[in-house]
Amino acid sequence: MPDLKKLGWTDFFAQSFEPFRKQGFKIGRVAIENRDCYSVLTAEGEVTAEVAGRLLFTRESAADLPKVGDWAVMLQFEASERAIIQEILPRKTKLSRKVAGKKFDEQVLATNIDVIFVVQSLDDNFNIRRLERTLVMVNESGAQAVVILNKTDLSDSVKRLVAEAKSVAGGVDVLAMSAKKDRGLRPLKKYIKEGKTFAFIGSSGVGKSTLINSIVGEDVQLTREVRADAKGRHTTTRRELVLVPGGGCLIDTPGMRELQLWHADEGLTETFTDIEELATHCHFSDCTHTKAVKCAVLAAVENGDLARERYDSYMKLQQELKFLESKQTAAGYAENRRRQRSQGKLYKQIQAEQRKRKKKM
Numbered sequence: 001m002p003d004l005k006k007l008g009w010t011d012f013f014a015q016s017f018e019p020f021r022k023q024g025f026k027i028g029r030v031a032i033e034n035r036d037c038y039s040v041l042t043a044e045g046e047v048t049a050e051v052a053g054r055l056l057f058t059r060e061s062a063a064d065l066p067k068v069g070d071w072a073v074m075l076q077f078e079a080s081e082r083a084i085i086q087e088i089l090p091r092k093t094k095l096s097r098k099v100a101g102k103k104f105d106e107q108v109l110a111t112n113i114d115v116i117f118v119v120q121s122l123d124d125n126f127n128i129r130r131l132e133r134t135l136v137m138v139n140e141s142g143a144q145a146v147v148i149l150n151k152t153d154l155s156d157s158v159k160r161l162v163a164e165a166k167s168v169a170g171g172v173d174v175l176a177m178s179a180k181k182d183r184g185l186r187p188l189k190k191y192i193k194e195g196k197t198f199a200f201i202g203s204s205g206v207g208k209s210t211l212i213n214s215i216v217g218e219d220v221q222l223t224r225e226v227r228a229d230a231k232g233r234h235t236t237t238r239r240e241l242v243l244v245p246g247g248g249c250l251i252d253t254p255g256m257r258e259l260q261l262w263h264a265d266e267g268l269t270e271t272f273t274d275i276e277e278l279a280t281h282c283h284f285s286d287c288t289h290t291k292a293v294k295c296a297v298l299a300a301v302e303n304g305d306l307a308r309e310r311y312d313s314y315m316k317l318q319q320e321l322k323f324l325e326s327k328q329t330a331a332g333y334a335e336n337r338r339r340q341r342s343q344g345k346l347y348k349q350i351q352a353e354q355r356k357r358k359k360k361m
């Protein structure tokens with residue numbers, strides 16, 4: 001049975017759980033989201049849980065319901081019974097996308113991920129503009145982004161492509177490797193540590209499964225049999241959060257493959273630090289960088305300091321985000337987001353306090 005630390009439990013969560021703990025509530029981490037129930041990993045083993053009616057009816061949106069990666073506060077349970085999820089603890093990070101189709105709803109893909117590996121492969125898949133887009137989403141989630149350029153064995157221009165990726169990655173690590181030939185994986189493995197949660201995102205075929213197998217080992221069960229109904233029929237479900245034998249938790253939900261832009265403000269500024277820096281030199285503080293009059297960003301494009309493609313990409317993403325935001329405001333999402341942001345603040349505050357305490361020791 002895993003202890004909670006191995007599952008990613010930290011002081012951040014312990015603090016918000018404290019009042020519940022005093023009242024005798026149990027805690028566990030959501031590993032699978034089924035249609036009508038959840039599998040939750042606890043210090044006493046795996047339990048099946050349902051969401052309390054109160055949580056179902058008082059939530060403001062579907063995004064507030066338990067997701068893979070969440071810490072679920074549950075009522076006391078017997079091994080044979082279903083537990084009831086009363087509450088989820090404030091999230092440290094949250095990876096979201098826009099639901100597919102015409103709706104403007106948020107879909108939370110997974111929560112409390114520490115490191116997200118953004119994978120592209122060095123064949124036709126490599127695409128700088130898509131990398132920028134994905135980084136905006138990952139940075140917005142609060143998780144640390146790491147770029148992986150896989151299939152180095154298929155390219156003669158690895159160095160150039162790594163440099164290209166670095167030029168748009170805003171300071172995040174860019175690792176080049178070949179999962180198939182087992183070359184260059186060591187720097188990646190340094191991120192996989194006990195208590196840390198990680199995930200891989202990227203298009204189909206870039207080598208995510210191959211990478212996961214070489215880290216997690218083929219023998220770790222990503223799928224398992226569950227009893228589906230009273231008749232004892234069995235079905236196979238994918239376990240979406242697994243413990244890595246050497247330490248660390250892997251989250252792999254199906255939706256992670258396609259990230260549709262949902263919302264970003266810090267995510268955009270963190271990804272385009274170069275443009276944000278230039279913008280501080282624009283004459284007008286509300287400069288839209290669309291008219292050349294005293295605009296430092298456009299001046300940089302003109303003199304070649306800033307690639308026009310990157311400028312275009314930034315403007316396009318900003319436009320899209322504005323459009324999405326106007327739709328979301330109409331749908332009443334603004335309040336929801338303010339709440340999320342204040343949780344993020346709380347997290348940063350707690351981290352700062354911990355650092356201070358460590359220094360004193």
Ligand code: GDP
Pocket residue numbers: 150151152153154177178179180181202203204205206207208209210211
């Ligand atoms: P996923 O869809 O992202 O999970 O990708 P897979 O791991 O299933 O890999 C897709 C295909 O690419 C498979 O045929 C792999 O064997 C192959 N592949 C994975 N990594 C590499 C690599 O480093 N080099 C080459 N040449 N092929 C790779």
Ligand code: ZN
Pocket residue numbers: 279282287288289290294295296297298
């Ligand atoms: Zn400007």
